[in-house]
Amino acid sequence: MNIKELIEKHGDYNENWLILEFLTDKKTFELKMDLRFCVDSIYNEFLEIIEKRKQNYPLQYIFGRWEFYDLELFVDESALIPRFETEILVDEILKLDCKKDKILDIGCGSGAISLALAKNLEKSYIYGIDISKEAIILSKRNKEKLNLQNVFFFESDIFLNVSEQNFDIIVSNPPYIDEAEMKTLEKELSFEPQNALYGGKDGVFFYREIINNSLYFLSDKGVLAFEIGYNQMEIISNLLIEKGFEILLQKKDFAGFDRIIIAKRR
Structure with a gap:
């Protein structure tokens, strides 16, 4: 044939x-x-x-690799498959007019965001954390594959094991699917780690935790950068404003859904 x-x-x-x-x-x-x-x-x-x-088994897991921001990454069931929409978040961080010497990526999964930033910000130090031991193993494999020396991965439940402070940017694409939507997920998503999808009853549990504790870890002019769910812009914007942040950017994805929010510490 x-x-x-x-x-x-x-x-x-x-x-x-x-x-x-x-x-x-x-x-x-x-x-x-x-x-x-x-x-x-x-x-x-x-x-x-x-x-x-x-x-409905994901093609990316079959291949064992996938491209993100011009980087070929190992992918497996220990972490979410990197999505094209998340490249918008990396783009916007790289375009920010702010200090970027030290960046924390919360919920790094395969390491996609951390590694893309490390590749493009060679003089910066990027720290990627995840609660999943298996995800950290995967992100370290990707670090070795790409031979990047300015990125570091370790296990942590949000800020629990983070000893560093004064981060210029804290970035996160956390779990943000709410309880109702978890029951109607496409079958293909059932093969991805559910704890990387479920964001609590209203979908914003992790945003609250990060925002409420971020001031202890951000520099004086530090920035928070999030990928969000399509219906979460208003609630997350309000959480940021209530905590004293100034909204710098609200952006939609290629399908016209709310996807990115970036805010600066006042």
């Missing part, structure tokens, strides 16, 4: 081309230029992946 025959049989879908990229270690444009390329040796693996996808 060649590529042309495989695509005719299984459909000219973008996902099928991604699977072929993964199995052949070739780019889609290369594959399309050589449609007679024989795929007999990988066809059974292709079928196995198709079967897993029918069960």
Whole structure:
């Protein structure tokens, strides 16, 4: 069987081309230029992946790697899959006109945000924390893969094990799905760690904890930067203002949903 025959049989879908990229270690444009390329040796693996996808098992976990902010990261079930929307948060932090010498990433998961910041802020020190031991193991694997020396990962339940202070920026993409929405999640999300999704009954438990305790860890002009749920802009903005923060930025994602909020300590 060649590529042309495989695509005719299984459909000219973008996902099928991604699977072929993964199995052949070739780019889609290369594959399309050589449609007679024989795929007999990988066809059974292709079928196995198709079967897993029918069960809604995430393609990213099948591949064991995914791209985030031009970095290829290891991914597995110990941490959420890095999302394209989260790249907006990294973008906005890099554009901030503020000191960025020391940054704390709360709930680092695979290390995506921390590593993207470390790669682009070579003179800064980035600290990534997560309550999950398995997530920290994964983030450290990614650090080694990328050979970044200015980022450090360790276990901590929010600020519990954080001994450093005077962070210029505290960033977080915490769990923010509320109790009601947890019952209606897409099946694909059921394979991702549930404790990285569930944000308490109203979805803002972790934002409250971070905001209420952040003044002990931020520098005098420190900044809080969050990714948020689509319906949480008002409540999180109010939490920040009540704690004495000035809102610097409220931004939507590519689908038009509220997604990013950044605030500065007054």
